[in-house]
Amino acid sequence: MAERLPTPWGGRINRDRAIDFRFAGKNYQGLDGDTIASAIAADGDYLLSRSFKYHRPRGPLSFAGHDGNTLVHIDDKPNSLADVELITADLQVRPINVLGTLRTDLGAALGLFSRFLPVGFYYKAFFKPRGIWELWAPLIRRMAGLSPLDPDYSEAPKDKFYGFYEVVVIGAGRSGMEAALAAAQRGERVLLLDENPETGGSLNCSRRDVAGLAARQRALELSRQVASERCITVLTGARCTGWFADHWLSVLHRQQLHKIRAGRTVLAVGTLQQPIIFRNNDLPGIMLSSAAQRLMHHYGVSPGKRAVVLTADNQGYACALDLLDANVHVVAVVDLRSKTAGGDLVSAVHERGIRVMQGHAVWEAHAGRNHKIARVEVRPLDGECVSPQKGELLQCDVLCMAGGQMPAWQLACMAGAKLEYREQHDRFELSQMPPGMEAVGSLASSPGEDWGTAHPWPIFPHPRGKEFVDFDEDLQIEDILNATREGYEHIQLVKRFSTVGMGPSQGRHSALTTARLVALATNRTIAETGITTARPPASAETLGQLAGRRFYPARYSSMHQRHIDAGATLLQAGAWYRPAYYGQQRDPAIAAEVTMVRNSVGVIDVSTLGGLEVRGADAAEFLNRIYTFGFLKQEVGRCRYALMTNEAGVVIDDGVACRFAPDHYYVTATTTGVDRVFQAMLKWNAQWQLDVDIANVTSAWSAVNLAGPRSRDVLAQLCPNLALDGNAFPYMGARIASVAEIPARILRVGFVGELGYEIHVPQHYGEALWDAICALNVAPFGVEAQRVLRLEKGHVIIGQDTDAMSTPGEIGMQWAVSSNKPFFVGGRTLQELELQELDRRSPGRRLIGFLLPANESRLPAENHLVISDGNMVGRVTSSAYSTALKRGIGMAYVRPEDAAPGTPITIKLTGGEQLTAEVTSTPFYDPENTRQAV
């Protein structure tokens, strides 16, 4: 381990604690507080990874987690940023995009052929012939594609948190801390967050005065004040990745997602230092001047022995002074600007005898051993162009570049602010900040305030290229220009064609240069060209963080434990878990349950059935408007079938309405439909304002259907005082009584086509009711058996046998539609549809029952097609093997002309086989309905 710079350099490291780790097969030792990249840099090494496309050696550009050059692989953490990720004992780190070893990458030869890999290469080269991409894809995926993913990876879900603050300040630098303190003094609750591990922001790693003391001093003072304010919550190591409507911020902190609602947002995110574009500007050892300062200030690492500073503004001078104080030999400050700029820092550099090359640029950089920068060729500038004459070679092992500033615009622009180019200042500035958002500090300050006016064109094309505009995507000047030549002149199209700005750094270091190049190539101003839309996330989020802890609400009836005890196989209906059948063997279990109900008695849990209380003087009028039938004359103590259509006349739900008092109905609805029915009822009555109250009591009532020829005998034992014979309690009757001493509502309805009673009891008595019934040797049946039973009776299940187009007429339910009431929802539309059919303007379709031949062993499934002359003319909606009929039965939509009983229809099965079925009238079973009405 190399020696570190003495304190106060190295504010983040603990010099007393060394940590060993491995990178690229080599042992490294860093200090507690080091990132992977700083620990490696302390060893004089900058090579971290290979680039995405050409496998060029790359090292850190920003040392702030802002660039994609530092992506490395850690087990369970693919694509980690080496300049953010802290080292831990025995951490294993691998470089990415490497074929062979990091130092001798076989893929790097691609760089030599880069002229054959121009932008748009993939689109063009693999477009034709068809199928060629499939041949190339595995090869290319191996060359590109970042960290390997472990398909077996899993992690414990992490909670997501909701947070609420009157003010959220993003960025805890000087202006951020000042804004937080001001808000706190007004008594507002403030969240102050920063991506760095400490407050202070750039004050901790930059130089503002000649002595180099003021910034750190200010950071300490402000941090102390912030820490003592009770109204301020500080989150360091927290990244705000997005701004969403009404100041809803996504913040990642300790691998967890916080969804923060801010009363208002203060952005103090500062500016992003820009690179300078010249040949080989991506060599390891070339970094932003702020990166070199971060290395020294945060980690006490000297960036090199011989440094060249290349600068477009005064920031390079601040870096040069830091380098000098750290005993780095500063070979020269190469200033793009022709005139000496004013300012204390500039004067100080001159005073300390550093060679300043005014009006010069780096023409190209050369790599030495270990791929690292070894020297640069510096040439004089003539305006914006580099002199064609051979220039001077400067030996160096680090190049610090300061290419000017770009406001960190992403969050502001997500919120609707505009990033406008001010030609007179040659830089982008934020404007039109949206309500509730404020930019402070260098993000908002006028140009030149901090670092003087920058050179307007730090872009130097080279005949042999490799002047990188976008490091993530390996894009050179020529690639951007090529995109415009291909006709993609709009900045958004340039991005999509070239992929510029799509990488991990999200255009932080490429957007400005791209705007300048596209403006030049398309003869527009930079202001007219602009930059691409900023969208969340501004920096990387993992899917695990976004998913967080998963919530899947599950609903159980009060009898659930009994179903489990009885060995039920469950199925899901909405959020409900219901017994499909009892036992493991599906078909035999269902068949046995069906036979049991037909021949004896069975009980099924129907607690999931929707239940609505409709009460009030206008209850009957309300139902009359909501459902298709007439309800005004319904007797108390009777049930009536209730079919619901929407305004388009489409059947959307059904149930049974029981009248318990003139002003009290209890209405059932389908398991998955009841919430929609309830909401629709409330919405209608919000307009009608009838004197009626609607309450969804679905969960408040547990219910069973006791069905089969013996059901009356069983019920008689449970409620000895209730008259049950067919006259006293007829089919479609409803009673309030005690069942096994439990208060109950009993509905005599016949969904399965046998004598049967639906018994509804308050939820908390559900299990007791079940136990009382089963104690009388009644066995349960499940949903699957019920489906077979109801199909044998030709009963339609809304949503199974109907779709978004089904009208009552189509499904043979015209009988449930009243023709002599003034209004019901959907009524007018149904009248019109009837007229259309009379005019033969609409062919329509019919839901019919079909029978399979007795010797047919195959069974069509839901949505198998009904075929005529090779054309699709309908589809199957339900099917089952009927134990009672000893053959397959089903329902299907067919053309009206095929709906007559006896008509053969052809059904196409999976795989293309066909079978013939015969249209038949329904019910299939007990067509005279003698069994349920006894």
Place this chain on the structure above:
Amino acid sequence: MADSSPLLDLRRSLLHHWHQQHGGVFDYAGTTRRVQRYADEQACELSLTDLSTHPRVGFKGPGTAQWLSHQSVDLPRSPNCSTQQPDGSLVARLSDHEHLVLGNIAADAPMPDDLQQRWEQDNPGQCYALPRADSHSWLVLQGAAAAHMMSSLCAVDLRPASFHNGSVAQTSVARANTIIIRDDADQLRFHLLSDVSMALYMWEVLLESVKALGGQATGVEQLINAS
């Protein structure tokens, strides 16, 4: 005080089997059978308790406020507020015309059942009883960390400084519709009422969060004594 009604033992929380499997010791209070404590229960700072068998009732309709006032109920002035009654019951106003009555959890809680009986006798106009004791489960979360815990489950700001004692929020907790009532008893306490069919789901979700903060499921004994 044991009740002689045979219905008492028949009335079970959806969590009944969970309580049995986890060593729940049941006791009787008024018309309620509930978990007094669990066999391995310790004193804890954050607790979750099932009160689903405890009395409660709802009333809804434009005539509700008038009728309840005639029954000497002290009504909250605006929706999403609650008031403590002299007998320790809690009345929460859920909308312009809807009220929820929770029986006192520390003592005999006759108010909900009394109101239900009087409502059946009076049959007041435009006032309809709601079977809240059967439609909703009733869980109680108690402890200083309760608000922090809820911040990972609920998007409403429940911090004590924002959500004052007596406040009601009808919202989504872990994707399930829930009525949250803050009803402090020396320490922070939330009543959580959600669809009864989701009782087991809510219990498991909440208990996982409670345990992550060092809390546990407790019976009513500790719930009452700790408050």
Place this chain on the structure above:
Amino acid sequence: MKIIDCPLNGPRNISEFTYGGEYHPLPDPSEINRQAWAEYVFFHDNHAGLVTEWWMHTATAFWFLVDRNTITDEILRTYRVSEVEKYRMGKDG
């Protein structure tokens, strides 16, 4: 995430609400001609600008109306259905 200020429950995340379509007063089906009825049932204004919409606070099944600018996605007012005559479409009440 957008906030809707529910007239019953106050400001809540939009994820607590269910959209209920454009607000169109129900025409008298016995008075209206076939063409106008079809327009009412099947066609939406899809207007760019100020519209009135149905929204429901899901946890309380509370329906109310929202005046919203579909160009800016700005919510101008939320109100109870009983207040529709008073407030709809920017009336001051």
